[in-house]
Amino acid sequence: MCGISVSIRLDRRQTGRGTAAASQETRAKLETLLSKSLDLIAHRGPDAKGIWINDDASVGHINDLTPSGTQPHHSADGHIHAVVNGEIYDEGDALRTRLATEHGYVFHSHADTELVLALYSTYGAPRFLDHLRGEFSLVLYDDRDGGRLIAARDRFGIKPLFWTIVQDKDGEEGGGERLLIAAEAKAFLALGWEPEWDVGAIVEGVWQAGERTLFKGVQKVLPACWMEVGRDGQMVQRRYWDMEYRDKREREARSVEEMALGVREKLTEAIRLRLRADVPVGIYLSGGLDSSLVAGITTHLVREEGIRIGNRDATSRICCFTIEFPGEGHFDESGIAERTASHLGVQILKKRMDEATLADNFADSAYHCEHHNFDLNSVGKFCLSTVPRENGFKVVLTGEGSDEHFTGYPFFVPDFLREPDLAMPDTELSRDSELREKLQEKVREAFRALMRSGAGMFRHEVDTETFRAVNDVSVLGWASAFQPSLHMFAPWVRETWAGVNVPLAEINEMPAEAKEKIRNKWHPVHSSQYLWSRSMLANNLLTCLGDRTEMAHSIEARPPFLDHVLSDYLNALPPSVKLAFTPEMEDSDRSGGLPWAGTRNFITELFTDKWILREAGKPYITKELYERKKQPYMAPNRWPKDGPLHNKLREICTRDAVEKLGFVDWEVVRQALDAAFGEGADGVSFRVLLVVGAWVTLSKRFGIKRAELGN
Numbered sequence: 162m163c164g165i166s167v168s169i170r171l172d173r174r175q176t177g178r179g180t181a182a183a184s185q186e187t188r189a190k191l192e193t194l195l196s197k198s199l200d201l202i203a204h205r206g207p208d209a210k211g212i213w214i215n216d217d218a219s220v221g222h223i224n225d226l227t228p229s230g231t232q233p234h235h236s237a238d239g240h241i242h243a244v245v246n247g248e249i250y251d252e253g254d255a256l257r258t259r260l261a262t263e264h265g266y267v268f269h270s271h272a273d274t275e276l277v278l279a280l281y282s283t284y285g286a287p288r289f290l291d292h293l294r295g296e297f298s299l300v301l302y303d304d305r306d307g308g309r310l311i312a313a314r315d316r317f318g319i320k321p322l323f324w325t326i327v328q329d330k331d332g333e334e335g336g337g338e339r340l341l342i343a344a345e346a347k348a349f350l351a352l353g354w355e356p357e358w359d360v361g362a363i364v365e366g367v368w369q370a371g372e373r374t375l376f377k378g379v380q381k382v383l384p385a386c387w388m389e390v391g392r393d394g395q396m397v398q399r400r401y402w403d404m405e406y407r408d409k410r411e412r413e414a415r416s417v418e419e420m421a422l423g424v425r426e427k428l429t430e431a432i433r434l435r436l437r438a439d440v441p442v443g444i445y446l447s448g449g450l451d452s453s454l455v456a457g458i459t460t461h462l463v464r465e466e467g468i469r470i471g472n473r474d475a476t477s478r479i480c481c482f483t484i485e486f487p488g489e490g491h492f493d494e495s496g497i498a499e500r501t502a503s504h505l506g507v508q509i510l511k512k513r514m515d516e517a518t519l520a521d522n523f524a525d526s527a528y529h530c531e532h533h534n535f536d537l538n539s540v541g542k543f544c545l546s547t548v549p550r551e552n553g554f555k556v557v558l559t560g561e562g563s564d565e566h567f568t569g570y571p572f573f574v575p576d577f578l579r580e581p582d583l584a585m586p587d588t589e590l591s592r593d594s595e596l597r598e599k600l601q602e603k604v605r606e607a608f609r610a611l612m613r614s615g616a617g618m619f620r621h622e623v624d625t626e627t628f629r630a631v632n633d634v635s636v637l638g639w640a641s642a643f644q645p646s647l648h649m650f651a652p653w654v655r656e657t658w659a660g661v662n663v664p665l666a667e668i669n670e671m672p673a674e675a676k677e678k679i680r681n682k683w684h685p686v687h688s689s690q691y692l693w694s695r696s697m698l699a700n701n702l703l704t705c706l707g708d709r710t711e712m713a714h715s716i717e718a719r720p721p722f723l724d725h726v727l728s729d730y731l732n733a734l735p736p737s738v739k740l741a742f743t744p745e746m747e748d749s750d751r752s753g754g755l756p757w758a759g760t761r762n763f764i765t766e767l768f769t770d771k772w773i774l775r776e777a778g779k780p781y782i783t784k785e786l787y788e789r790k791k792q793p794y795m796a797p798n799r800w801p802k803d804g805p806l807h808n809k810l811r812e813i814c815t816r817d818a819v820e821k822l823g824f825v826d827w828e829v830v831r832q833a834l835d836a837a838f839g840e841g842a843d844g845v846s847f848r849v850l851l852v853v854g855a856w857v858t859l860s861k862r863f864g865i866k867r868a869e870l871g872n
Contacts (some may be wrong), residue, residue, distance in 0.1 A: 163244075167343065168352055169339060171390070195214075195219050196212065246298050248297065249273040249277070250294045277301070281303075286387065287387050290313055290689055309392065312342055313386065316385040318384030319674070319708065319727075321704070322345055325346075325376075326338050357378070364645075365667075366641065366667055371525045372398070378418065381700075383398065385400055389512075405732060426740065427724075427726065433462055440472055442470050443556070443557045447791075450791075451561075480554065483545075485511050488514065512548050516806055519796070520805035524813065527855035530709045533855035535848055535852075541796050542711070544629045550715060557717075563771065566739075567739050568689075571770075572635075573636065574686065578604060582737040584684075585735045585737045590737070623661060630680075636692050643697065651826050663741065671695060675691060710773070734782075738772060742768055744767045747858065798847050810851075822857065830853050
């Protein structure tokens with residue numbers, strides 16, 4: 162686990178412009194500022210700090226796992242300098258062995274950062290990135306030929322990396338601009354950044370689909386991309402990898418048994434790699450299939466194959482962590498998590514989330530996430546991450562990414578039914594087009610009615626013409642339900658963005674090559690998986706339910722389902738083995754406050770989500786889990802009037818605080834404070850308060866300038 166902060170003169174064509182004394186003074190100032198920047202993200206690695214500075218660039222890093230990983234790391238000739246955030250896996254030291262024997266590289270440590278330096282020195286950019294497997298963000302500065310900077314992120318965006326440009330007020334004569342790069346935007350606050358809202362990115366929803374963020378001028382290095390900054394300050398961002406799916410016209414030749422075995426083998430390998438660490442490794446265990454399967458396979462590897470779980474051997478007890486929400490039903494899965502732990506014979510530690518705890522941690526969670534969220538589940542994850550840290554764990558395995566790979570969400574069903582699965586022409590829905598089309602219309606109408614009703618979500622008009630650019634794939638229409646609707650914004654915002662088309666704005670952020678494959682090559686459900694993974698997963702879920710809420714407590718999470726080797730295998734599977742048509746199977750009743758309540762019942766009566774994963778995981782899970790349908794991780798959204806949450810949001814969302822945002826309609830917030838709690842509570846009003854409460858928190862803690870028309 163670690164954090165990155167970098168400051169570099171953007172235009173480096175002129176160097177050595179000042180006196181030696183001036184240069185020394187500038188370096189001292191930069192070191193002080195960079196140290197303060199690292200302090201703002203010290204939670205990402207509070208045990209060590211390293212800074213390297215020359216006349217053009219300053220690179221800072223904090224880490225927490227092992228002294229051998231102290232960074233920045235420097236090449237043997239002193240010309241290349243690197244920082245790496247996250248974890249890179251080298252099975253059996255195969256990469257190191259090849260670099261040493263075939264290319265003559267001499268390693269001086271076992272640090273991931275030196276492996277990155279060795280790969281870059283051997284293959285150059287971007288080819289060195291092809292060899293990296295894991296969850297990472299990194300920055301390389303090559304000072305040869307005037308200085309070349311490279312910044313990159315892992316393929317799914319598990320680890321964050323942001324950049325912005327500021328005026329160099331403390332530099333040498335002539336000033337100029339400086340490029341700042343960091344693991345979190347808050348690190349920029351010590352380096353001259355003066356935050357402003359990017360109202361357009363917020364209203365259009367593109368912050369969760371492309372490079373932009375909630376903050377004007379702060380952008381992301383996108384997942385699976387690398388950014389190069391030349392000596393002249395020119396910046397170019399390119400993609401080094403992307404998800405690829407099977408051609409929808411290609412018939413599947415493998416048996417179901419072969420495919421299930423392949424899933425089992427690839428997932429087991431991904432988990433085995435992520436058990437390697439110099440510290441204890443635990444597991445986040447919910448009541449779902451994904452984390453339960455991770456726990457089951459881990460238990461098998463440790464007990465049957467003698468694999469070490471972090472720095473502990475097979476005699477150590479495996480430890481899992483779960484969350485308990487108040488009340489019974491679909492929100493609290495701690496009961497089934499405990500039954501799974503008992504079946505596996507592993508230890509389980511619980512974090513009970515009552516209303517007061519959610520209220521007390523709401524603002525801190527928003528501050529660490531650096532964006533608003535639709536639900537209180539992020540606050541739950543924020544609090545859960547205190548438990549492993551309190552019990553001596555710094556690394557946990559998680560189940561994120563499984564739903565995206567195995568079509569685990571109900572809103573994938575309409576796109577699954579859009580076309581026959583020609584890879585498996587003998588399945589019932591491929592043979593019977595009339596049945597498939599009838600089911601498709603029933604499902605789509607149910608979702609249309611759901612979107613019209615609100616049902617606790619934000620309401621958006623969905624223009625069907627929008628989706629022609631992506632072969633009528635509808636998943637981004639569903640994703641818009643997570644995007645605040647125009648009604649809650651100030652009048653000048655509503656006027657400026659009248660008729661905003663959130664799905665279209667998000668579609669426009671997608672790579673042109675991918676949209677071409679969506680139109681002509683991929684099955685609609687695979688296209689749906691791609692669009693969701695490149696938007697909501699990367700920019701929302703992996704932040705507020707992943708890195709940011711985990712690293713707030715110095716916890717490094719490793720999601721084996723987002724291993725790109727596993728992903729490549731899964732993306733070549735036919736749609737019909739991921740989402741199976743199983744009308745003969747019984748389903749337990751699902752109703753209540755979930756976003757798709759009322760729609761989910763008949764969908765789960767007809768389909769089994771993640772079917773091939775269930776088959777692959779049979780040896781490691783209970784019958785209860787094998788038969789259980791997907792339950793999303795969400796917090797309760799109905800709470801009493803005048804309770805801790807109601808009072809906390811009243812305290813945060815005052816008229817003065819809301820009006821200081823500049824882009825929110827106070828009257829909407831006032832009405833929401835009256836309507837969101839107690840008997841007959843309105844779900845949309847509750848979402849309004851969660852979103853605005855996060856914005857107010859960020860505004861105060863970051864010191865964000867009030868948004869106004871024209872700024």
